[in-house]
Amino acid sequence: MNNNRKKQMSLFLAVLVMMAAVLTQPFSAQAATLDIEAESAILVDAETGKILYAKKPDMALPPASMTKMMTEYLVHEAIEEGQISWDTTTQISDYPYSISANPAFSGVGLTQSQDYTVRELYEAMAINSDNATTIALAELIAGSEGEFVKMMNKKAEEMGLPDYKFVNSTGLANSSLGENVPEGTDPNANNLLSARSAALLAYNLINDYPEALDVSKVPSTEFDGQTIRNYNWMLPHDAKEASSLQQFHYEGIDGLKTGHTDLAKYCFTGTAKRDNNRFISVIMKAEDEPARFQQTAKLMDYGFQRFQKQEIFAEGYQLEDKSDISVAKGKEDTVQIATKEAFSAPIKEGQAENYSIKYHLNKDKLNKDGELIAPVKKGEKVGTAEIVYNGEEDYGYIYPDAGKQTIDLVAQSEVEKDNWFMLAIGSVGEFFGNLFSTVVDTVKGWF
Structure with a gap:
C-alpha cells in the first residue's frame, strides 16, 4: 500500500513539474x-x-x-x-x-x-x-x-x-x-x-x-x-x-x-x-x-x-574600442565620436542583449590613412552606427529601404585646423622623414 502511494505521489509530482514547465516556458x-x-x-x-x-x-x-x-x-x-x-x-x-x-x-x-x-x-x-x-x-x-x-x-x-x-x-x-x-x-x-x-x-x-x-x-x-x-x-x-x-x-x-x-x-x-x-x-x-x-x-x-518599448542604446553611446578617431592637420590629434541619438525598439523579454552596434565611417571624410581631415565641427556626421540584431526571427521594418537600421555617428567636439606654420613644419618634417627613409632603404639595397 505504501509503495502504491509512493508511486502515485511520484506520478503526481511529475505531472506538476511538467505543467510548470509548460506554463513558465519563455513566450x-x-x-x-x-x-x-x-x-x-x-x-x-x-x-x-x-x-x-x-x-x-x-x-x-x-x-x-x-x-x-x-x-x-x-x-x-x-x-x-x-x-x-x-x-x-x-x-x-x-x-x-x-x-x-x-x-x-x-x-x-x-x-x-x-x-x-x-x-x-x-x-x-x-x-x-x-x-x-x-x-x-x-x-x-x-x-x-x-x-x-x-x-x-x-x-x-x-x-x-x-x-x-x-x-x-x-x-x-x-x-x-x-x-x-x-x-x-x-x-x-x-x-x-x-x-x-x-x-x-x-x-x-x-x-x-x-x-x-x-x-x-x-x-x-x-x-x-x-x-x-x-x-x-x-x-x-x-x-x-x-x-x-x-x-x-x-x-x-x-x-x-x-x-x-x-x-x-x-x-x-x-x-x-x-x-x-x-x-x-x-x-x-x-x-x-x-x-x-x-x-x-x-x-x-x-x-x-x-x-x-526599451531604450537599448543611449544618446552618445560609444563602442569601447572605437570611441575616438585620428584627425589629420588638426590642433587635436583625435576626436571623440558617438551616436547622435538614442535607439529604442519594442523588445521581447530577454531579447535586448541580442542587439549590438557596428560603425560605418564615411570614407569621403577620411584620408588614405583613415583619418578625419580638420577642421571638424562639433556634431558633424562622420558615419553611421548600424543596429545589428542576432536574436530569433527578425521581420525588419515597415518603411522602404529598411534593411539596415542606422543612427548618425557624430563628432563630440570641434577640432580646428592647425595654423599654417605648424602645418608647414609638419610638412617639412614629413618630407625629410620620407627622404631619410628612402636613403636608408637605398643604402640597405647596396648591401
Missing part, C-alpha cells in the same frame, strides 16, 4: 504557434515601424474599402496644401449619385443640387465607409476619379508601398461600376494591396495626419439627418444601440479602416494605443465579419503583452 518558444486565421496578416509598431509579426505579408490581395485610407491621405494633403478646406462645399455629380442610390453599395443617400462640406463627406467615408462620398471627394480634388487614381498610384510610389495597384478610390470592383469605370483603368480590375503595403499606408496616414484618428474612432454620427455607424466593431459602441458588439470592444482601438467585398472577403486595418505603445495591424481575407476583429485582437494582445 519566445510559444510565439511561433501564434495562429492567425486569415490569408495574410501583419503587426507593426506605429512609432518605430518595427514589424512584430507577419504571415504572408507580401501577398497582393483586394483590400476592398481599406483602399479609402489612401483617399483619406490625399484629402488631408489637399487641405494641408490649401487646395481645399474642411468647409469647402461641393455638389454631387451623376456618378456618385448613382452609386449612392444603389442599395448594393451601401450608400448614405446623397441628394443632388445640395451643398456638402468636405468634412461631411470625409466623415461619411471614414466612419461609414461610404462609397459615393468617397467618389465625390475624389472628383473635388482631381476633377475626375480617373485623375484621382493617378494621384493615388503616384502617392503609393512616393510612400514606397511595395505591392499596390489602385484602379478606383473606393475599393469596389471596377466591373461593378459599369460606364463609370475610371478613365485609364481596366474595366475588370480590382485594387490590390499586400498586408505590408496596407500597414505602410496606415503608418503614413496616422504619423503624417494623426487627426485622422479623431474621425476613425467615432462609433456613430449624424449625416444629413440620419445616423450613420462605424463598421469597426472593436470601438466602444453604445450598449443600448449595439449590445451585440460589446464582445468585440478592444481597449485602445481608435481606427482605422474595414473592408469587404465578395472577392476580398473580410479585411481590417486596425490601430490601438495603450500607454505609450501604439500598434498597427492588418488582417486580409478573413472568412467572416467577426473573424477579422477576433484575429485583430490576437495580434494586438501579442503586441501589448509580449513587447515592451
Whole structure:
C-alpha cells in the first residue's frame, strides 16, 4: 500500500513539474504557434515601424474599402496644401449619385443640387465607409476619379508601398461600376494591396495626419439627418444601440479602416494605443465579419503583452574600442565620436542583449590613412552606427529601404585646423622623414 502511494505521489509530482514547465516556458518558444486565421496578416509598431509579426505579408490581395485610407491621405494633403478646406462645399455629380442610390453599395443617400462640406463627406467615408462620398471627394480634388487614381498610384510610389495597384478610390470592383469605370483603368480590375503595403499606408496616414484618428474612432454620427455607424466593431459602441458588439470592444482601438467585398472577403486595418505603445495591424481575407476583429485582437494582445518599448542604446553611446578617431592637420590629434541619438525598439523579454552596434565611417571624410581631415565641427556626421540584431526571427521594418537600421555617428567636439606654420613644419618634417627613409632603404639595397 505504501509503495502504491509512493508511486502515485511520484506520478503526481511529475505531472506538476511538467505543467510548470509548460506554463513558465519563455513566450519566445510559444510565439511561433501564434495562429492567425486569415490569408495574410501583419503587426507593426506605429512609432518605430518595427514589424512584430507577419504571415504572408507580401501577398497582393483586394483590400476592398481599406483602399479609402489612401483617399483619406490625399484629402488631408489637399487641405494641408490649401487646395481645399474642411468647409469647402461641393455638389454631387451623376456618378456618385448613382452609386449612392444603389442599395448594393451601401450608400448614405446623397441628394443632388445640395451643398456638402468636405468634412461631411470625409466623415461619411471614414466612419461609414461610404462609397459615393468617397467618389465625390475624389472628383473635388482631381476633377475626375480617373485623375484621382493617378494621384493615388503616384502617392503609393512616393510612400514606397511595395505591392499596390489602385484602379478606383473606393475599393469596389471596377466591373461593378459599369460606364463609370475610371478613365485609364481596366474595366475588370480590382485594387490590390499586400498586408505590408496596407500597414505602410496606415503608418503614413496616422504619423503624417494623426487627426485622422479623431474621425476613425467615432462609433456613430449624424449625416444629413440620419445616423450613420462605424463598421469597426472593436470601438466602444453604445450598449443600448449595439449590445451585440460589446464582445468585440478592444481597449485602445481608435481606427482605422474595414473592408469587404465578395472577392476580398473580410479585411481590417486596425490601430490601438495603450500607454505609450501604439500598434498597427492588418488582417486580409478573413472568412467572416467577426473573424477579422477576433484575429485583430490576437495580434494586438501579442503586441501589448509580449513587447515592451526599451531604450537599448543611449544618446552618445560609444563602442569601447572605437570611441575616438585620428584627425589629420588638426590642433587635436583625435576626436571623440558617438551616436547622435538614442535607439529604442519594442523588445521581447530577454531579447535586448541580442542587439549590438557596428560603425560605418564615411570614407569621403577620411584620408588614405583613415583619418578625419580638420577642421571638424562639433556634431558633424562622420558615419553611421548600424543596429545589428542576432536574436530569433527578425521581420525588419515597415518603411522602404529598411534593411539596415542606422543612427548618425557624430563628432563630440570641434577640432580646428592647425595654423599654417605648424602645418608647414609638419610638412617639412614629413618630407625629410620620407627622404631619410628612402636613403636608408637605398643604402640597405647596396648591401
